[in-house]
Amino acid sequence: MNTWRARLLPPALAIVFSAVLCSAVLLISGADPIATLLEMVAQVGRGTTAVDIINTAGAYYLVAIAAAIGFQMNLLNIGIEGQCRLAACVAAIVAGAVSLPFGLHAALVVVVGAVTGAAWCGIAALLKVYRGVSEVISTIMLNTLSIGLIAFLVRVFGEMRGNSQGTAIIPDSGLVPGIPLGGAGTVFGLVLLAVLVGVGYALLVDRTRYGFELRASGLSPTAARAGGVNSKRMILTAMLLSGAIAGLAGLPEILGRDHTFTVNFPTGYGFAGLAIALLGRNHPLGVAFGALLWSFLDKSSLTLDNIGVPKEIVTILQGTIVLAVVVAYELVRRRELAAEQRRVGKAVDTAEPVAASGGERA
Amino acid sequence: AKDTGGGGDAGGGGNGPCRLSAPPAGAPAAPTSATTTEQMPPPNASAMRVGVAFDIGGRGDASFNDASVAGLDRAKADMGLGEIKELDAGAGEPEDAKQTRLRQLAREGFNPVIAVGYAYADALKLVAPEFPGTKFAIIDEQIDGVPNVTPLVFAEEQGSFLAGVVAAHKSENCHIGFVGGVQTPLIQKFEAGFEAGAKAAAPDIKIENEYLTPAGDFSGFQDPNKGSEVATGQLEAGADVIYHAAGASGKGVFGAVKGAGAQAIGVDSDQYHQPTVAEYKDVIISSMLKRIDLAVYDYIAAVARNDLSTVPKKFDVAIDGVTYSTSGGKIDDLKTTLDAYKAAIANGQIQVPDKP
Amino acid sequence: MTAVMVERTPSAREGGRKMPGWARVLLWVVVGFVALAITSYQTGVPQLTGSGTVQAAVRLGIPILLAALGGLWAERAGVINIGLEGMMIMGTWGGAWAGYQWGPLAGLVAAAVFGGLGGLLHAIATVSFGVNHIVSGVAINLLGAGAAKYLSTLIFKPISQNPRQSPPVPKFDTYSMQPLAGWLQQLEDLQRVGISDVAGILGGLVSGVSPLTMLAYLLVPASYLILWRSPFGLRLRSCGENPVAAESLGVNVYRYKYIAVIISGALAGIGGAALILNPGQAGYLEGQTNNRGYIGLAAMIFGNWRPGGLLGGAALFGYSDGLQLRSGETSVHALFYGAALLLVAVAAWQVWRRNRFAAGISLVAAAVMYSIYWFTDELPEELTAYTPHLVTLVVLGVAAQQLRPPAANGLQYRRGADQ
Amino acid sequence: MNTSADPVSDGPPAVELTGITKTFPGVMANSDVNLTVRAGEVHALCGENGAGKSTLMKILYGMQAPDSGTIRVRGEEIAFRTPAEAIRSGIGMVHQHFMLADNLTVLENIVLGAEGAHGIGGKARRRVLELAEQAGFELRLDVLVERLGVADRQRVEILKVLYRGARIIILDEPTAVLVPQEVDELFTTLRTMREQGFTFLFISHKLDEVRSIADTVTVLRRGTTVGTVGASEVTSRELAEMMVGSGLPVPEHGPSTVTDREVLTVSGLSAAEADRRVLDGIDLTVRAGEIVGLAGVEGNGQTELVEAIMGMRPITSGQVKLGERDMTPLGTLARREAGIGYVPEDRHRQGLLLDESLWQNRILGHQTRRPVSRGRWLDRQGAKDDTRRIVEQFDVRTPGIDVDAAALSGGNQQKLIIGRELSGDPKLLIAAHPTRGVDVGAQAGIWEHLRNARAEGLAVLLISADLDELIGLSDTVRVIFRGGLVATADPRSVTPEQLGAAMTGTQEAV
């Protein structure tokens, strides 16, 4: 399954398939699919859309890597949404409350974000490891609970600005300067954090012992156990890691643009993360591609109102892409395995010495 | 056996109607001269292109988005606007989506651009300075210091005060309820005013109040199921007039009220005439009107005249920016009382709190 | 000379104390009820056992119950269905669309059909294409939400002037089991210890019931009978336990999985319809399912993949939600008292099972609960709003290890492949 | 049910397979197979692993479709598309791997798929009891199958087939998991039923058994029929030669290499599972250069013992020592690092990452050690090089080390595992069923490697269901029964029957 064909064919197929399906839907509702696509592409060049795509892709990348770490060992961290929001909230509260020199301040905030995310995910991890509670259910519950907790924290530690409730404005020392591109907007400085996390993730999974154990646990928990992998420890650490990275996802926006956490903090990052990780096959580059695609669809869809096409078409497109991509992967995987078995069969046939050379021995 | 509609009686352990205090006397008749703009002939604005960025819900939400639509439509009819472009928001969208929406309108030459909802506040602070030649307005948020932004804000607490007075007078148990959608500062203004009004009219009154969700969980504006349960709870506790500020969850409130044969007060626009809740018409005795339509109309007219100073600083009872509706004729008997309170608020005799 | 040297004779095995399953369930129901009744009087919060609260619990619990039943059908056939939420959304849309035009009955049917379509898609993906069940479910949730949005923009907007809402939809009427409901109401009004509590709870169950609610009630025993007492159900369950074996006995596993998942979707769709067609509900409204599909899944797991159990899960959720919505912080606060009582009961049970350690833990937890009750007057409103979720999490944490999912749940099955 | 035909009738053959060919990707499982089974006989199928026996039977049972060839049942040509159709023609199959749903009751398992006959209620129950009585089985119908032992499970399988009114019954390696006494019981049942007119297709690797029960034997080799002979006319040796085309390998004792250096010392080891004792005070010693064989009927604690020694299962009391070092508090990885190699019983589930390349599989279990890792980092090059070494030394037939483990045949997968577990100079090897389902050639190779390692001072704990293998390889044989070690046997003098008696707890009889 290591050929480029096997890697690239499925997403390409999926995107084409979804595009065809959505075109059909568009045609039924009387819109021109080509014009719609052109309009969406054109939108990238307008205003700050290009930069917004990059910025949001950064956040998406982080949540998707958080999801991918879980997927590597068949853990489904549906709680990314809650971890991301809660971590953003707590980090913003801390950021607004302390005063530290520039740099150190932001570093502290990043650490607080990661720790909060990890801790919130850790509840699910502990419940799974010690009480056998499915992480799917516990993280769903934790997502909802995080909403209440955030509301509580914002009320107690936050302040009111006009009609919006938010945490205290973060002083300049806590901010992370971005890369200003004039009228095109400002790329968040913490997008670099996403890049770093990506590199770290790639190294971790491919080159380290921990990464190997992670993958092994996912591919076959029983084999991993027999191979000395401590499954409890793996579940715990993988969930903590996943939560920590999820906890970073809200920070680029907060430290780069909003300078506060308000109760209007965007929702839906968690599920986007799951979908993007699937799309990118948990591969560091694949996920990057997925994050950019997702972000592009999100941002460019803002223009669809302009040409009278319902924005919802993009949600349908996203859903179809996810489904189509996994189907395509499965089909390609089956074909590749059959091909490989044929190859092995051939190799064995040509090298066939004797079936039973075991007759003679000492 | 089939439960016949309205069979339940809400006044189970009732304690009878309230002892009512007299309406404030001696207040001079309210300065009915509404706004200055109203009296002038509508200007011609046929060349004007108006951009509108809606909050979640958009055109047809039967709430504040729709109220601004009403203002736009009237402006178009009276002043002949050249073009109107409306853009919708998505649920839970990030800040940059709002910015993009505003920029998009400004860049395409729409002027003025009206941002509906306080959610646009931060985005507007950022975008407005980028387009100094474009005039912006924002509904429901006070933004100062940006010269090309006009805030259009309302004294919801004053309108809700009147709703409180209505409720106190109409309650047969001297027990009323308030259902808030999401516990945000804006909705708390409704609660504060309602309570103050009810207490002013009947100092002994019992008031239930409950929010569907805490701040940040905006599903409270979208969950009639919960609205219905909360209202039922209040009705069973003895309340018999319920005022809601719960967006689309209000449907559930009306449903519960109708089931119990009690009375309800609507919010924002005249819900008696609203098609989406037409089936509950008969229990809606009044609505607290928040005249976003008026604000939008005034603002467009002011832009057309190129004189923004005529836009009121705050749309309050004094200029009928917030008021009550009488459709259905259920509170015709209260008109004088209400107008007395109105006058007292307008001339400062009564100060309505905006925090509970 | 013997080649085998005997070392010792094997010892016999010992067993622990056991109790039949039904008796345990009954016991816990009784214990829970007694704890509730005592709490209700000691804390002075009659709502805890009021018929109003119970009715609210029923109304809030029915969509969850139906979603949970949907989960049961799919997972008993070995297909994890996390796409319930999406199917429920499809159901709400379908229910509103047909209900608006042809009345509530048609709405109910359409909701089942639309939910079933979601199930069909899930079946195609998971059964025919071997897609990971959770992945497919996530995608279906996206698709369901997207499709409902799109359809409602297309179809509802011209009528309701609003792309996110349907026009008003006619509702089912409600019925009460008279004269029983009336008698129970009188009993409850007497406010006598015990009797009034029972009357309140029973009264809540038999009054103000809509046909849809009745259908949901019926679907629980019906699911049990079909799944556990009919050949069809045996075959369906065998697909969730050991599909290879089932196939080898001539069971068409694909077909049963398809049927199960489609039924699952249809049940979720009906759950969506409960949000549309029951009295007091609005029509279709974007976002109105508000994660009830997921909660349904949790209720099913909570109920150990059994109809009776998931009924309990849905009831618990509906009850705590109804309680917190209707009587707010005070009653949730009182629940801590109840929790302390229950934990004492658990401790007693553990002592009986000779599990000292668990008994000790339970007692400590009971003390914690009681001190929370004692030292606080009210809980932050933001947190009580999510009582049901917290309760679900805690109960799962306590009970999860006794759960027994179908053996082949979530596994990919391909015909002709070994294992 | 039709009237009982007299045994070995002259009518049309019960089953006639002609020219059956079946290819899997890369494997020709059956090529032009011909087989004729007379009504009322026990017809045995022999052949080494992968010869295509199971595949042929699955084709007859409608579970797999042949690429070409015809099937006749009682003279009538039939093309089965599903097992249901085969069942309707009176064919039943008891699979090599049991096909039972653990979480369903015995009754449910039996009536599943055949509910049409008597429903699933009282009528069905009466019918099953009736059949059980006929076959001489005693079973409680309402217990969950997960609570049954192997022999009982097999009875359930047979009842399943009978319940469907099958007259032609395929038994795929029914004796592989049974001890001799249970085998005898099974054969008694088969003989009775043969008298009643049933026809059996019987697959086994154990040639003595084949000769004792079968009327006719057909031998398959590499997917084709080698020939059919009367069971009474051949010796086991002749059969074996037909199967492999040369002499049959038998494990043989070399000179003893046992030292008195104790490598593994297990003392007083007990473990429990949900109130049930699964290990009961085990004392066991394995010395350097010694192979200790563990005999026992499946489910008597051998799996649990291995897991406890590997640190994969919590214990309630006792101690495990490697040399002088106490392993008890250590985890699995630490035990592996200390020098324990482990060949798990289920290579697909426990031995391999099927969807990973061979060299990634080399890392599993060794992830902390050279040459496959350096500290916290993997050494990819080192892993690849060492995998090439294993492929070479252990004769793993593969085109390269980048193919997925799933693409390899069972025997080659097993060789890879043995090679891996003998890497890094282990002091102790725990080998659970190291040659199960491995063909004769590979089997001999694996034995060879075990013996060589023993000669170099390796201590081996060998678990096997194949008593010949146990007796042939071990220096000492211990018997495990109900979680306790109940007997010790000297492999040089013990017979399989004696061992079997000890394994079933009837050792007094010896």
Ligand SMILES: Nc1ncnc2c1ncn2[C@@H]1O[C@H](COP(=O)(O)OP(=O)(O)OP(=O)(O)O)[C@@H](O)[C@H]1O
């Ligand atoms: N589903 C399958 N896909 C691919 N190859 C298969 C499949 N089933 C069997 N084979 C291959 O077909 C060949 C014949 O297998 P079969 O199971 O019939 O052998 P067997 O004679 O029953 O062996 P054993 O003694 O191990 O049971 C083997 O090489 C096996 O690898």
Ligand SMILES: Nc1ncnc2c1ncn2[C@@H]1O[C@H](COP(=O)(O)OP(=O)(O)OP(=O)(O)O)[C@@H](O)[C@H]1O
């Ligand atoms: N379902 C399947 N799909 C694809 N390949 C299969 C399948 N089943 C078996 N194979 C292939 O057949 C070969 C050996 O399979 P087989 O089951 O005959 O092994 P085996 O020697 O009998 O081992 P085991 O005893 O573990 O089953 C392998 O190449 C395996 O990949």
Ligand SMILES: [Mg+2]
């Ligand atoms: Mg095999």
Ligand SMILES: [Mg+2]
């Ligand atoms: Mg076989």
